[in-house]
Amino acid sequence: xxxxxxxxxxxxxxxxxxxxxxxxxxxxxxxxxxxxxxxxxxxxxxxxxxxxxxxxxxxxxxxxxxxxxxxxxxxxxxxxxxxxxxxxxxxxxxxxxxxxxxxxxxxxxxxxxxxxxxxxxxxxxxxxxxxxxxxxxxxxxxxxxxxxxxxxxxxxxxxxxxxxxxxxxxxxxxxxxxxxxxxxxxxxxxxxxxxxxxxxxxxxxxxxxxxxxxxxxxxxxxxxxxxxxxxxxxxxxxxxxxxxxxxxxxxxxxxxxxxxxxxxxxxxxxxxxxxxxxxxxxxxxxxxxxxxxxxxxxxxxxxxxxxxxxxxxxxxxxxxxxxxxxxxxxxxxxxxxxxxxxxxxxxxxxxxxxxxxxxxxxxxxxxxxxxxxxxxxxxxxxxxxxxxxxxxxxxxxxxxxxxxxxxxxxxxxxxxxxxxxxxxxxxxxxxxxxxxxxxxxxxxxxxxxxxxxxxxxxxxxxxxxxxxxxxxxxxxxxxxxxxxxxxxxxxxxxxxxxxxxxxxxxxxxxxxxxxxxxxxxxxxxxxxxxxxxxxxxxxxxxxxxxxxxxxxxxxxxxxxxxxxxxxxxxxxxxxxxxxxxxxxxxxxxxxxxxxxxxxxxxxxxxxxxxxxxxxxxxxxxxxxxxxxxxxxxxxxxxxxxxxxxxxxxxxxxxxxxxxxxxxxxxxxxxxxxxxxxxxxxxx
Numbered sequence: 001x002x003x004x005x006x007x008x009x010x011x012x013x014x015x016x017x018x019x020x021x022x023x024x025x026x027x028x029x030x031x032x033x034x035x036x037x038x039x040x041x042x043x044x045x046x047x048x049x050x051x052x053x054x055x056x057x058x059x060x061x062x063x064x065x066x067x068x069x070x071x072x073x074x075x076x077x078x079x080x081x082x083x084x085x086x087x088x089x090x091x092x093x094x095x096x097x098x099x100x101x102x103x104x105x106x107x108x109x110x111x112x113x114x115x116x117x118x119x120x121x122x123x124x125x126x127x128x129x130x131x132x133x134x135x136x137x138x139x140x141x142x143x144x145x146x147x148x149x150x151x152x153x154x155x156x157x158x159x160x161x162x163x164x165x166x167x168x169x170x171x172x173x174x175x176x177x178x179x180x181x182x183x184x185x186x187x188x189x190x191x192x193x194x195x196x197x198x199x200x201x202x203x204x205x206x207x208x209x210x211x212x213x214x215x216x217x218x219x220x221x222x223x224x225x226x227x228x229x230x231x232x233x234x235x236x237x238x239x240x241x242x243x244x245x246x247x248x249x250x251x252x253x254x255x256x257x258x259x260x261x262x263x264x265x266x267x268x269x270x271x272x273x274x275x276x277x278x279x280x281x282x283x284x285x286x287x288x289x290x291x292x293x294x295x296x297x298x299x300x301x302x303x304x305x306x307x308x309x310x311x312x313x314x315x316x317x318x319x320x321x322x323x324x325x326x327x328x329x330x331x332x333x334x335x336x337x338x339x340x341x342x343x344x345x346x347x348x349x350x351x352x353x354x355x356x357x358x359x360x361x362x363x364x365x366x367x368x369x370x371x372x373x374x375x376x377x378x379x380x381x382x383x384x385x386x387x388x389x390x391x392x393x394x395x396x397x398x399x400x401x402x403x404x405x406x407x408x409x410x411x412x413x414x415x416x417x418x419x420x421x422x423x424x425x426x427x428x429x430x431x432x433x434x435x436x437x438x439x440x441x442x443x444x445x446x447x448x449x450x451x452x453x454x455x456x457x458x459x460x461x462x463x464x465x466x467x468x469x470x471x472x473x474x475x476x477x478x479x480x481x482x483x484x485x486x487x488x489x490x491x492x493x494x495x496x497x498x499x500x501x502x503x504x505x506x507x508x509x510x511x512x513x514x515x516x517x518x519x520x521x522x523x524x525x526x527x528x529x530x531x532x533x534x535x536x537x538x539x540x541x542x543x544x545x546x547x548x549x550x551x552x553x554x555x556x557x558x559x560x561x562x563x564x565x566x567x568x569x570x571x572x573x574x575x576x577x578x579x580x581x582x583x584x585x586x587x588x589x590x591x592x593x594x595x596x597x598x599x600x601x602x603x604x605x606x607x608x609x610x611x612x613x614x615x616x617x618x619x620x621x622x623x624x625x626x627x628x629x630x631x632x633x634x635x636x637x638x639x640x641x642x643x644x645x646x647x648x649x650x651x652x653x654x655x656x657x658x659x660x661x662x663x664x665x666x667x668x669x670x671x672x673x674x675x676x677x678x679x680x681x682x683x
Contacts, residue, residue, distance in 0.1 A: 020417045022479035025660045029053065029653040032413035033470060034395050035062070036375055037387050040090040043379030044069070045122075047078065047088045047096060048387075048397060050412050058654055062086045064098055064120075065412040067397045075412035078120060079127065085118070091142050091202060094122035097130075099137055104129045117149055119206055130208040131200060134162040135193050143285075144234025145202045146259045148214070150222065152193035158213065180220050181248045184575050187615045187647030195222035197237060199259045214257050215268075220244065224252060227281020231315070232289045235259055238271065238315070240281055240294075249578050252278040254294055254313065272296070272313050272320050279311065282331060286338035290315055291358060293332050293341055296322070300582045302591075305500045306462070310343060312358050324356040324363050328493045333376035333384075342366070342384055344373040346464045346494030349424070349438060353386065353400065367404045372467035385409075389468040391438050391486065392422045392475075415468075419443055420478035425485070427521035433502060435518045437487035438465055439525075442478040447526035451483040452533065452671055455519055455555070459539030461491040461507065462500065471649050472538065476660060482667075485522045489514030491540075505583065507540075508547040508595050515544065516552070534671040536663070538562050538611075539619060539648065543597065546627070549608055550600025557670035559663055561611040562619045562648050565627040567596040575617040601630050607637040609666045611659065613646030639666065657681050 021027035032052035039046050046067040054061045062084040066076045079085045083101040090096055101115050106129075117131035117140055131137055135152030142148075154161050168174075176183075176191040184190055196215045200208035214237065215222065221242045228239035241255040253273035271292065272279045278297040285292050292315055298307035308328045313320035327345040334341050335355075343354045343363065351372035354363040367373060371388040374395065378384050388406050389395040394415040398406040420442045427435050445451040454477055458465050465486035474484035488495065489511050490503030503510040523530040534557040537545040542563025549558050564570050568587055571580045584591045593599065608631060612624030624640065631638040641662050643655055650659045661679035669676040 020419055020479075022416070022419050022473075022476050025476065025657050028473070028476060028660075029656045030057075031416060034387060034397065034411060034413050036086075036088065037067075037377060037385065037397055038088050038090060038375070039377035039379060039385050040094050041092050041380075042094065043381060043383065045090070045094065046377070046385055046397065046409070047090070048412065049086050049088055052413070053653060059652065064088050064096065067412070068410050069399070073410055075410050077412070087140065089140060089142055091119075091147070092144065093202075095202075095206060096120040096122070097140060097142065097147070098127075099140065104132075117147070117208070119202075121206055128206070130202075130206070131198075131211065133198075134165050138195070139228075141228055141230045141237070142202075142234075143230025143232050143237075146199055146230050146234030146237075147202055147208055148197055148199045148228065148230050148237045148259070150195055150197055150226070153196045153213075154193045155217075180244055181250070181578070182220070182223075182575055184617045185223065185225075186575065186617055188617075190220065190223050194218050194220070195226065197222065197228065197239065197257070199237065201234075212260075214259070224250070225281070227283045227294075229283045229285045229292075230259070231285055232287060238283055238285060238292050240279060240283065241268075241270075243273075251275070251299075252280055254279040254283070254292065256315065271315070271318050272311065282329075284332045284334055284341070285315070286334045286358075287336055288338040291338065293334065293358075295329050296320075300504075300579075302505055302583070302585055305497060305504045307497070310341070310356060312360070321360050323358060323360045324354065326496055327354060327356070327363055331374050331376050333378045335378055336380050336382055342376050342378060344376055344386075346466060348494055349436060349464060349466050349488060350390075350494070351464075351466050353384070353404070365404075367400060367406065369404075369406060371406060391440075391465065391468065392418050394468045394470070418475045418478070420445075420475065425518060425522050425525075427517040429514050429517045431502070431513075433490070433499070433514075435487060435489055435514045437485050437518050437522070439522055440474040440478050440484040440486070441527055442481050442483060444481075445483060445527040450527055450529035451481055453483040453485060453522060453528045453530075454667070454671075455485050455487070455515065455533065455535040457515065457535065457537030457541035457544045458486070458488070458492070459537070459541045460493075461503070461511070461540040462493050463540075464488050464492045464494045466494065471651075471656075480664065483522075483528050485519065487515060487518040489518070505591055506595075507543065508551075508597070511544055512547060512551055515548070532556060532671050532673075534558065534667055536561070540564070542619075546597035547600075549604045549606050550597055551603070553605050555606055557607050557609070557667055559609045559611065559666065560627070562613065562616055563610075563623060563627065564597070564619055565623045565630075566598040568592040569626065570619065570623055573620045573622055598626070598630060601634055604631070604634065604636050607666075607670045609639050609641065609663065611641045611643075611650075611662075613643040613648065613650065615645065615647040618648045637670075654681070 030053040036049040064078040081102040085098045085100045087099040115136040117137045119130045120127040133151040138150045140149035200211035224242045241253045254271045256269045276299045280295045296309045296311035300306040309322040310324035331344040340357045353366045356363045373386045375387045384400040387395040388398045396411045397409040425437045535555045536559040538561035542560045545560040628640040658681045668674040
């Protein structure tokens, strides 16, 4: 990995600065990015986590920065270590908690591979480790003087856990005996340990004392991306809790656990639980400690779309009700008076902030712009801070004015200038529904010099093109002269329930029709060359790329990433088969046959680039292996880009370079009509 003059760097100002890096993918992967934002309880300090390329050029590291709240200030770096820091949270006293694998200078022969909980004092001084466990620390939250954190714990006596872990390692034992479902998640195995929650008291000496296990024998209850929050007085933690059901089914409840401890889970109280529903994060407790906000998801069925609702529940009585109407919440934050929440939710290709009254009355849109907001924070005086991204701008800290206007704050990682323009395209589908899309146009595209176009299909399928993406970035393609169409067809979020219902149990045919309608509309523009087009998609987008390959020959090339190919095969090997079965039915059901792309293999003539990571447990590698074999035996012109160490996403800097360079080369050959040249990164 090399460094050029355009590569973002840390200058004497203490800030990362960058110019347009899109012309060289090696420069692009080196651009730092802001990944989180947290405000201190008194509203005086704002901290963020910045991810940047490590000196070795082969991996990313993270560090904590403070963002000035006033104009004219400069961001200030707070931490620096080889292992990096993440998960910043302020305590009520203003100390900053973070997780890190950095070595503890006060402990001889400390295990640097295990994450621990650290505290950076508000008054200055060195960070100190305040909590560690043999299985590491994974996530944490605070309330009052209570700190709750998660850890992976082997079943059995807690006192000799370190010795038992060491014995397994020295004996070369990696086996896991499963007695429940699921067995793995996203890119990692579940077990042999169990995720548990621990609580401690943060004393005046900035040490964590009285640490106790809140969840003995939790089984797999806290493995499913659990979300939890601590009450403002520190007396209890509210957490999501997975429940195993017959026939491999699961549901998630919301439970309350006293921070003073629980014996064998006996003190755990179900706050919200309902058959056929999940209560999920983010979990947010109101400042007055009376109400809990979360997200309730109604399970899907063959004839029933999932219903996602902001849910408000009384912490004492457990009485709950929906709020926010059809908003699909992505992030939540309570207002200081505990009477309303700020909610970021998808809406027509954006992710605005809405103000939602806790009593369930109609939401009011706060931000009028094209931004996609996340990491909402509300100061005691009601001022809202957040990260604002957009299709044409990476996430950056902002203060939201009273009228909803975002006021940029000094960012430690300013975004690069994008090489082109962004516009919107709409079309009327064959069933009369409106379909809209973002269209990225490269600089210089015109009627005299129309640009070749790439159709990019989003994943999900319950998702939307409304934010910046570091993994699939259309501006890299614009720098190479391509126009990129980013459509929201049926099943996209932010358009109401009917948009999802249109494509439910009809993935391929209905989505295909929407994509063709919006593609036709874009190709009518004089800036776009209708004779040179390609299609790309990942995950569900990869499924649709495979579907397009078997149902149209209008594209010069198709790139299919982490894609579903044989639905019946996929259904039983993904990490969450129960979710799949709700929508498509048990194995052998009619939908597996009607909607599986592999059954149209004999119709595929378009050259295809297959991309997959071996650590992808959401769409297992078997899908790519079967697709690749089917294409080869059918003599379809194709290539297979395989990443043994990547998951559903391609995350490592070097592998990202390979991904883009291979895609460039494939499109050069089959869309632009040039010669195939093996990427230099693969030679």
